[in-house]
Amino acid sequence: MSDLLITNVDVLTNEGVLKNHAIVIENGFITAIVKDSEVEKAKESAKGVLDGKGQLATPGLINTHTHIAMGLFRNYADDLELMDWLETAIWPTEAKLNDEYVRYGTQLGIAEMLRSGTTTFSDMYFFMNTTAEVVKETGIRAVLSRGLAGVSPTADQALVENADLFRTWNGFDNDRIKVLLGPHAPYTCPDAYMEKVIALSHELNCGIHMHLSETKGEVENVIKATGKTPIAHMHDLGLFWNTTLAAHCVHVTDEDMDIMAEYNVAVAHNPQSNLKLASGIAPVPEMITKGITVGLGTDGSASNNNADMLEEVRLAATLHKARLYDPKAIPAQAAWNMGTVEGAKALGYTDLGVLSKGYRADIVLYDVSGMHWMPRYNDLAALVYSANSSDVNTTIVGGKVLMKDKVLLTIDEEKLRAEITKAQAYFSN
Numbered sequence: 001m002s003d004l005l006i007t008n009v010d011v012l013t014n015e016g017v018l019k020n021h022a023i024v025i026e027n028g029f030i031t032a033i034v035k036d037s038e039v040e041k042a043k044e045s046a047k048g049v050l051d052g053k054g055q056l057a058t059p060g061l062i063n064t065h066t067h068i069a070m071g072l073f074r075n076y077a078d079d080l081e082l083m084d085w086l087e088t089a090i091w092p093t094e095a096k097l098n099d100e101y102v103r104y105g106t107q108l109g110i111a112e113m114l115r116s117g118t119t120t121f122s123d124m125y126f127f128m129n130t131t132a133e134v135v136k137e138t139g140i141r142a143v144l145s146r147g148l149a150g151v152s153p154t155a156d157q158a159l160v161e162n163a164d165l166f167r168t169w170n171g172f173d174n175d176r177i178k179v180l181l182g183p184h185a186p187y188t189c190p191d192a193y194m195e196k197v198i199a200l201s202h203e204l205n206c207g208i209h210m211h212l213s214e215t216k217g218e219v220e221n222v223i224k225a226t227g228k229t230p231i232a233h234m235h236d237l238g239l240f241w242n243t244t245l246a247a248h249c250v251h252v253t254d255e256d257m258d259i260m261a262e263y264n265v266a267v268a269h270n271p272q273s274n275l276k277l278a279s280g281i282a283p284v285p286e287m288i289t290k291g292i293t294v295g296l297g298t299d300g301s302a303s304n305n306n307a308d309m310l311e312e313v314r315l316a317a318t319l320h321k322a323r324l325y326d327p328k329a330i331p332a333q334a335a336w337n338m339g340t341v342e343g344a345k346a347l348g349y350t351d352l353g354v355l356s357k358g359y360r361a362d363i364v365l366y367d368v369s370g371m372h373w374m375p376r377y378n379d380l381a382a383l384v385y386s387a388n389s390s391d392v393n394t395t396i397v398g399g400k401v402l403m404k405d406k407v408l409l410t411i412d413e414e415k416l417r418a419e420i421t422k423a424q425a426y427f428s429n
């Protein structure tokens with residue numbers, strides 16, 4: 001007996017779109033995708049049935065890099081480059097954060113993501129135990145890391161918190177939550193601190209999530225100090241022994257990319273944030289050619305300024321075409337894969353990001369009745385080049401329905417609005 005049956009739906013698979021099919025879900029996994037006519041009987045015994053008529057089922061999008069509670073600072077400080085933005089605007093304001101604000105900031109981000117078709121996010125922030133609680137309550141999937149800045153007065157305490165986060169939450173609910181260590185960046189983590197992070201990663205057998213080679217200035221400073229690029233330097237320190245998720249990698253050399261390929265360093269490409277902070281454009285087609293796994297991320301909503309992954313998929317598909325004067329630089333399918341299955345791989349999931357038997361049932365239903373969906377020559381191209389994230393009608397994670405007919409079932413949006421309005425007043429002072 002299935003836990004959930006999605007009937008009458010068009011299903012985006014690796015073999016193309018299967019029209020008028022049914023998706024059978026048991027224990028959080030897809031157990032079959034069959035013609036709708038074959039599930040007539042099963043409809044009676046299923047615990048739940050969702051009618052997918054007029055909708056397109058796709059895998060949920062995977063946001064491989066964000067600081068989700070930063071939605072609190074959306075449109076708070078714009079038109080600055082990274083170091084200015086962090087030092088003059090963001091860090092002083094983040095100093096006023098506490099568990100309560102992070103709770104509502106996280107809810108805000110999760111509400112936005114579920115509404116726009118994202119079912120997994122990878123986060124680096126602080127007050128992460130609260131973030132984990134909100135992830136647990138809301139039902140989304142998340143890979144969490146406690147941001148670790150060696151230059152902070154609380155640097156050693158942060159390591160203890162990240163270790164506690166790992167011990168408490170890693171593997172929760174059949175890997176609905178996983179935990180990484182989050183050394184922030186080369187410019188906030190001196191070598192002696194990185195050595196502590198690496199020692200802890202060995203002790204826990206834990207992966208790493210770090211900002212690397214985001215700006216020209218960062219790379220120049222690391223070269224000045226060590227004679228090596230940030231990637232080469234981190235490699236020499238021994239950072240890449242386990243799994244590593246490197247955010248940005250905008251300014252990487254050919255040799256850097258060889259190291260990344262050899263040590264399975266996966267990349268979180270954040271095109272919108274890189275454009276807005278004037279960081280540059282990462283050499284993504286070159287990375288893919290080298291065999292590096294590249295997923296997509298929004299980065300925080302204060303440098304984007306939203307958590308809409310469909311925008312990142314579209315940018316990934318278009319940006320590199322223009323940079324290289326090559327319309328095939330990142331084809332639609334490659335951009336979609338980066339937003340789904342490649343992002344899943346970057347986060348260490350081998351059974352996520354595709355609608356197929358045996359995969360996790362993280363599924364989004366798009367309402368395809370809008371004029372911008374007509375005509376329907378190619379639904380994949382429509383998702384990458386024409387869809388709106390507001391077309392998302394239903395969002396499912398691990399077989400649980402978290403949004404149905406555009407109503408969030410695990411978040412009280414009325415209360416959330418009131419709390420965010422209060423937070424705005426607090427951060428405005």
Ligand SMILES: N[C@@H](CCSC[C@H]1O[C@@H](n2cnc3c(=O)[nH]cnc32)[C@H](O)[C@@H]1O)C(=O)O
Nearest residue numbers: 067090124125126147148149152184211300
């Ligand atoms: N400094 C914190 C922990 C850092 S959390 C991760 C940090 O990354 C910051 N951040 C957001 N976007 C970016 C980015 O694009 N590059 C580098 N840092 C960023 C964010 O504002 C946050 O401070 C503490 O006191 O313990």
Ligand SMILES: [Zn+2]
Nearest residue numbers: 211247299300
């Ligand atoms: Zn970031």
